[in-house]
Amino acid sequence: MSTSSRFAVAVHILTLLASADEPLPSSLIAGSVGTNPALIRRLIGVLAQAGLVCTAMGAAGGASLARAANTITLRDVFRAVESDSVIGLHAGAPNPACMVGREITGALTRITDRAQAAMEENLAQTTIAGMLADVERSARARRR
Amino acid sequence: MSTSSRFAVAVHILTLLASADEPLPSSLIAGSVGTNPALIRRLIGVLAQAGLVCTAMGAAGGASLARAANTITLRDVFRAVESDSVIGLHAGAPNPACMVGREITGALTRITDRAQAAMEENLAQTTIAGMLADVERSARARRR
DNA sequence: TTATATGTAACTACGATGGTTTCACTTGTT
DNA sequence: AACAAGTGAAACCATCGTAGTTACATATAA
Numbered sequence: 001m002s003t004s005s006r007f008a009v010a011v012h013i014l015t016l017l018a019s020a021d022e023p024l025p026s027s028l029i030a031g032s033v034g035t036n037p038a039l040i041r042r043l044i045g046v047l048a049q050a051g052l053v054c055t056a057m058g059a060a061g062g063a064s065l066a067r068a069a070n071t072i073t074l075r076d077v078f079r080a081v082e083s084d085s086v087i088g089l090h091a092g093a094p095n096p097a098c099m100v101g102r103e104i105t106g107a108l109t110r111i112t113d114r115a116q117a118a119m120e121e122n123l124a125q126t127t128i129a130g131m132l133a134d135v136e137r138s139a140r141a142r143r144r
Numbered sequence: 145m146s147t148s149s150r151f152a153v154a155v156h157i158l159t160l161l162a163s164a165d166e167p168l169p170s171s172l173i174a175g176s177v178g179t180n181p182a183l184i185r186r187l188i189g190v191l192a193q194a195g196l197v198c199t200a201m202g203a204a205g206g207a208s209l210a211r212a213a214n215t216i217t218l219r220d221v222f223r224a225v226e227s228d229s230v231i232g233l234h235a236g237a238p239n240p241a242c243m244v245g246r247e248i249t250g251a252l253t254r255i256t257d258r259a260q261a262a263m264e265e266n267l268a269q270t271t272i273a274g275m276l277a278d279v280e281r282s283a284r285a286r287r288r
Numbered sequence: 289t290t291a292t293a294t295g296t297a298a299c300t301a302c303g304a305t306g307g308t309t310t311c312a313c314t315t316g317t318t
Numbered sequence: 319a320a321c322a323a324g325t326g327a328a329a330c331c332a333t334c335g336t337a338g339t340t341a342c343a344t345a346t347a348a
Binding site for chain 1: 147148149151152153155156159160163175176177178179218228229230231232233234235236237238239242243244245246247248250251252254255258260262263264267270275276278279280282283286
């Protein structure tokens with residue numbers, strides 16, 4: 001199974017904000033993502049708590065990037081919206097009367113932590129600015 | 145969110161099989177994992193399809209490793225039991241009328257594929273034999 | 289022949305996710 | 319001052335995947 005779509009939508013939102021020079025309302029963002037404004041606001045709340053975006057209430061309000069787009073890595077985004085580790089462990093504790101059951105969780109945790117760190121290290125190599133550049137490059141290529 | 149516990153349980157099963165020199169019945173494995181035999185048999189079916197274990201029916205039957213424990217990497221196990229990519233994309237297609245909406249999925253796919261490859265590369269560095277050695281080392285250390 | 293297994297289908301319970309509606313509150317504009 | 323355009327947050331619902339469980343047909347060693 002895969003993680004939720006929150007990461008994908010969060011990157012979408014941030015890339016959109018990076019391409020704008022004024023606060024964008026949740027309704028506009030929802031139009032681009034293809035969902036409804038309340039959902040976007042929920043996710044933006046998480047991103048705001050993580051210090052990635054800031055919001056303005058009232059008319060002409062909306063969300064904008066809290067930092068420069070080239071200082072926000074996809075790892076930052078991932079950690080903001082995805083709390084658990086991507087590789088799950090046992091649902092219940094294994095049998096402590098068995099050697100493998102007793103020691104497997106510790107051994108597995110070491111492995112999965114390392115694997116996830118490798119993945120996040122990879123995500124850290126891309127920023128929101130990079131994503132926007134990538135999107136613009138693709139759009140140019142498609143137009144030709 | 146995280147993946148299912150299938151990977152963790154599968155590694156548990158395989159480590160257990162690596163420590164045995166005869167076929168183990170699902171009931172015994174279930175006792176070590178802390179769940180019920182039918183669940184174990186379901187998972188073993190997947191591992192058998194992937195060519196990691198083989199099973200024998202009837203009395204004195206059970207599951208055993210199909211290959212040497214030092215030739216089964218955790219990446220093999222991961223791919224056998226976890227079909228989807230770990231990082232999900234959008235639930236529905238974004239709005240193609242918006243540049244970001246139109247291009248973000250392609251850009252994201254490139255990123256997430258690379259990130260998952262990095263994670264799997266990391267998992268490939270450990271084998272079931274390594275897991276068993278790790279478990280045995282931990283058990284020795286605990287006894288002291 | 290019997291005990292011990294697997295393989296598989298069917299069903300339930302539960303939690304996370306995405307989606308939706310609604311309402312109080314804030315703020316720029318006229 | 320009134321209004322329009324926003325956010326923030328709560329309360330739901332539907333859906334889906336997972337884990338768990340039971341049951342039974344089938345296979346096989348002793």
